[in-house]
Amino acid sequence: xxxxxxxxxxELIYTTKVETVMAPNVVVIGPDRSMADxxxxxxxxxxxxxxxxxxxxxxxxxxxxxxxxxMEQGQLIAPVAAYMTxxxxxxxxxxxxxxxxxxxxRQGYSRLPVVDEDGKLVGIVTTGTIIRALLxxxxxxxxxxxxxxxxxxxxxxIFEDIASDDTSVILRHIVDDKDFANAGKASSVIKKSLxxxxxxxxxxxxxxxxxYEAEMNLVIHTDVGGEIIVEIRQDRLIVSAVDHGPGIxxxxxxxxxxxxxxxxxxxxxxxxxxxxxxxxxxxxDTMSLLSEPGAGTRLDIAFVFGEYLSGAKxxxxxxx
Amino acid sequence: MKxxxxxxxxxxxxxxxxxxxxxxxxxxxxxxxxSDVLAFGAEGMVLMTGLTNPQVxxxxxxxxxxxxxIVRDKTPPRETLKLALESGVTIINTGYTMYEACGRLFKAGxxxxxxxxxxxxxx
Numbered sequence: 001x002x003x004x005x006x007x008x009x010x011e012l013i014y015t016t017k018v019e020t021v022m023a024p025n026v027v028v029i030g031p032d033r034s035m036a037d038x039x040x041x042x043x044x045x046x047x048x049x050x051x052x053x054x055x056x057x058x059x060x061x062x063x064x065x066x067x068x069x070x071m072e073q074g075q076l077i078a079p080v081a082a083y084m085t086x087x088x089x090x091x092x093x094x095x096x097x098x099x100x101x102x103x104x105x106r107q108g109y110s111r112l113p114v115v116d117e118d119g120k121l122v123g124i125v126t127t128g129t130i131i132r133a134l135l136x137x138x139x140x141x142x143x144x145x146x147x148x149x150x151x152x153x154x155x156x157x158i159f160e161d162i163a164s165d166d167t168s169v170i171l172r173h174i175v176d177d178k179d180f181a182n183a184g185k186a187s188s189v190i191k192k193s194l195x196x197x198x199x200x201x202x203x204x205x206x207x208x209x210x211x212y213e214a215e216m217n218l219v220i221h222t223d224v225g226g227e228i229i230v231e232i233r234q235d236r237l238i239v240s241a242v243d244h245g246p247g248i249x250x251x252x253x254x255x256x257x258x259x260x261x262x263x264x265x266x267x268x269x270x271x272x273x274x275x276x277x278x279x280x281x282x283x284x285d286t287m288s289l290l291s292e293p294g295a296g297t298r299l300d301i302a303f304v305f306g307e308y309l310s311g312a313k314x315x316x317x318x319x320x
Numbered sequence: 321m322k323x324x325x326x327x328x329x330x331x332x333x334x335x336x337x338x339x340x341x342x343x344x345x346x347x348x349x350x351x352x353x354x355s356d357v358l359a360f361g362a363e364g365m366v367l368m369t370g371l372t373n374p375q376v377x378x379x380x381x382x383x384x385x386x387x388x389x390i391v392r393d394k395t396p397p398r399e400t401l402k403l404a405l406e407s408g409v410t411i412i413n414t415g416y417t418m419y420e421a422c423g424r425l426f427k428a429g430x431x432x433x434x435x436x437x438x439x440x441x442x443x
Contacts (some may be wrong), residue, residue, distance in 0.1 A: 131423075181399070184378030188407065191382060201363065205384055209358045210383040216354075270371045275355035282359070 012137050018100050019093040021133035022123030028053040029062060031081035035070040037108045038062050038080050051113045052084050055105040056120055058113055090115045093122055100125050158197075159234070168196070175218040177225040180269070181306035186228050187212035197232065203303065206283040207237060210301050213276040214241035217299075220266050222246070226297075239284075239301040248291040255281075255289070321345055321430045323387055323410065326366055328415035329428050330389060330421055335396070336404040345387055348430045350422050354379045359432055361385055368421050372396035377403040377411075386410060391418045 027045045029038055031052050042048060042064060049063035062084040070076050070083050091100050091112045103109050104127055114123040159167060171193055173186035191208040199207075211228060218226040218241060226243030242297040253259050255277055262272025281287045284301045324341035327334060343353050350368035355376060357367060361383030369376060369390045377400060380388055388404075390396060390413040404411050414421055426432065 181374070184375060184382065187382050188378060201384075205363070205382075208382040209361075212358065212379070213355070269370075269373050269375055270352055270354040270357075271375070273353045273355045275353070275359065279355055279359050 009134060009138070012134055013097045013101055016097040016133070016137060017093070018091050018095045018097055018114055018125060019123070020137075021097055021100075021130050022093065022125045023129045024123045026051060026089050026113070026121060028121070029080055031056065031059055031079060031084070033080050034077050035062075035067055035080060035083055036076040039067045039071075039076065042067065049111050051088070051121060051124065052080055053121065058088055058090065058115070058119075058121055060086045060202075061088045061111070061113065063110065063267045088113060090119075091125065092117070097130065101130065104130070134157065166234065168231050171230040171232075173228045173230075175215055175225050175228055177219060177222045178218060179225075183216060183219040184212060186213050190228070190230055193230075203237075203305070206302055209283050210280045210303075211239055213280050214239065214299055216271055216299065217241065217276055218243055219317070220262055220272060222297075235305055236285075237303045239303075241298070241299040241301075242298040245294065247293040248289075248297055249293050251289060251291060321425070321428065325410055325428065326387065326389070326414065326425060326430070329424050330412070330416055332389065332412040332414040334410070334412050335390075336401055336409070336411040338408045338410045345430070347433055348425050349432060350418055352418075355386070355398065358383055362433060365371070366425070366430065368418055368425075370394065370418055372400055374400045374403045374420075377407055377409055380409045381407045387412065388414060389414055389421055391416060391421050 027041065027042055027047055027050050029050050029052055031054055038050070041050065048062060051058050052060040053060055060081070063081050066083040066085070070078060075082070087106070089109055089112060091103065091114055093114050093116055100112055103112055104125070109188045111124055111126045113121055114125060116122050158169065171190060173190065175186055176182065181266055187208055189209050191204060194204045194207060211230070215228060218228070222243040222245060224243065224245050226241060229240045229242065231240070248254055256274070257278040258274040260274035261270045266272040275312075277289070280299075280301055285304045286302045288300045289297070322342050322344060323339055325370070326332070326345065327341065345366045346366065347362050347363050348366040349357070349360055351360075352370050354371075357379050358397050361367070361380075363384040364386045366389060367380060367385045368391055370391050372390060376388060377427075387410045387431065390397045390411065393413060393415040395413065396411065416424065
């Protein structure tokens with residue numbers, strides 16, 4: 001945490017411009033004003049120094065220690081010009097914050113007037129303004145990062161980042177039989193994963209619906225549960241719902257819309273209308289059902305990307 | 321139609337609020353058969369249903385349904401409300417029957433999906 005914090009501060013110091021951390025409203029004083037005026041100005045504005053301006057030209061800088069010098073010598077009536085520092089170190093508003101930090105820290109300056117390309121005073125930096133700006137920047141960049149992470153996180157780049165002759169991503173979900181409390185959970189997680197992978201909403205919906213129907217079939221009809229495997233390849237997505245029992249007696253019959261063997265309590269929940277496989281067939285490109293009584297069932301559902309090819313995958317495709 | 325209008329027209333009670341009430345819902349539909357919901361459900365739609373079990377929420381989530389209207393003033397069980405909170409679906413309930421809830425919304429201008437084709441990839 002500490003290491004990260006330091007790195008972040010260093011990064012900000014190098015990348016931030018003086019312009020963004022300076023205080024833009026500079027309190028200034030004329031060279032002909034008295035040191036008593038300077039003392040009053042610093043006291044009322046709660047500052048410890050001010051640039052001395054003749055017209056719009058910086059002619060010096062006067063600080064609290066100059067005021068103390070004048071007081072000790074009983075010269076508060078003397079003009080600012082007599083006590084000010086004439087050699088003024090300024091910094092360009094375009095300079096990196098690094099330059100200002102170097103002058104303030106190593107060179108012992110307490111404040112640096114900030115000038116534009118014409119040498120005109122546009123602001124002032126002190127250690128105080130820099131610390132305030134850094135705190136603000138860190139807070140903003142932290143919030144920005146969080147927002148980005150939450151809203152725009154996409155995993156689609158894995159197809160671009162990982163090279164092979166045929167890359168595919170496999171999502172494996174275990175589905176327990178008769179576990180109604182969690183039925184549909186795998187579908188919901190798969191839907192989110194596909195969104196993160198950058199697939200377009202219409203395809204995500206089709207896959208989610210098919211996976212959900214398949215998942216409900218595993219929950220309702222199997223006695224040992226099963227597995228849902230989603231394989232995402234360059235050009236297609238294949239969903240397989242596999243279980244080891246009890247198998248289907250008559251394949252032709254279960255493919256009839258409206259045919260169902262679901263018990264009443266399942267129907268009362270709004271399922272078991274015999275439309276599951278019909279729905280799956282309708283929203284997929286190809287579907288194949290293999291089963292043997294006593295051995296188990298395997299349902300393979302394929303979605304060919306075609307027009308649904310997402311932006312990210314399209315880019316990946318072009319590359320290869 | 322705004323969610324707030326749906327609430328007003330149905331004199332509904334908001335049970336789980338996951339959307340701003342000034343957000344728009346494009347279409348409406350009604351079913352007690354979850355497979356039907358999956359077959360005709362459209363992104364963002366309002367679903368009228370008499371079912372209250374947690375699977376309704378799952379189904380809505382998968383089908384992209386934004387608002388569920390539970391008809392005949394049924395109160396869903398805790399698990400359903402909890403799941404809705406997590407999955408980002410808004411639930412309201414109304415004292416009207418399914419028929420009347422649909423009728424009132426349709427009359428007020430919330431469209432359905434027209435004729436749904438049951439053949440081919442009509443998505």
